[in-house]
Amino acid sequence: DTEVTQTPKHLVMGMTNKKSLKCEQHMGHRAMYWYKQKAKKPPELMFVYSYEKLSINESVPSRFSPECPNSSLLNLHLHALQPEDSALYLCASSQWVVNQPQHFGDGTRLSIL
Amino acid sequence: KNEVEQSPQNLTAQEGEFITINCSYSVGISALHWLQQHPGGGIVSLFMLSSGKKKHGRLIATINIQEKHSSLHITASHPRDSAVYICAVSSKDNYGQNFVFGPGTRLSVLP
Secondary structure (H helix, E strand, C coil), X not given: CXXXXXXXXXXXXXXXXXXXXXXXXXXXXXXXXXXXXXXXCCCEEEEEEECCEEEEEXXXXXXXXXXXXXXXXEEEEEECCCHHHCEEEEEEEECCCCCCXXXXXXXXXXXXX | CCCEEEECCEEEEECCCCEEXXXXXXXXXXXXXXXXXXXXXXXXXXXXXXXXXXXXXXXXXXXXCCCCEEEEEECXXXXXXXXXEEEEEEEXXXXXXXXXXXXXXXXXXXX
């Protein structure tokens, strides 16, 4: 069992839908991350939150909108996605952003029809 | 040239064999991480290193900062070790905030 919980585990949506991915941790970590991973590739960083503030946005298209409502919760709101956005979306957390091991969730496997 | 490279790309071993996976990097780092990803998708952090050597059970990780090289060793390998092993570095740019990932090494351990 991982200490970072992601829901849902699988999501299929159409290009016009709006959905959200959720990530939760109760380890008291103050840094949280979203990654996108395509098949047989390493994860690519999308966003970093530090103390509930957006710290890094790696030039992610605006159809992905992150939100950190509190220190335990991280959301990724999805709207008007493209088929190429189909991937595994991983959330991670660490005690703080600098030089800490990251704890990963099991991911949400997203398919865009 | 990628900032983090790994070798081999794929590795098949028999149960019980000693396994070595190598990682080399070209950027200044504040730490190096070894991660394990099973086919289901979840990633587990195995080690974080900034110097020397660390051991956890059958796993040993070493780093040579001068040579910009790290190795992950698995002793007495077992089929449950089959996974993708990813080397990642906390780059000195951005105060180590984000990981730069290697391409991964896909390990299969046969019974």
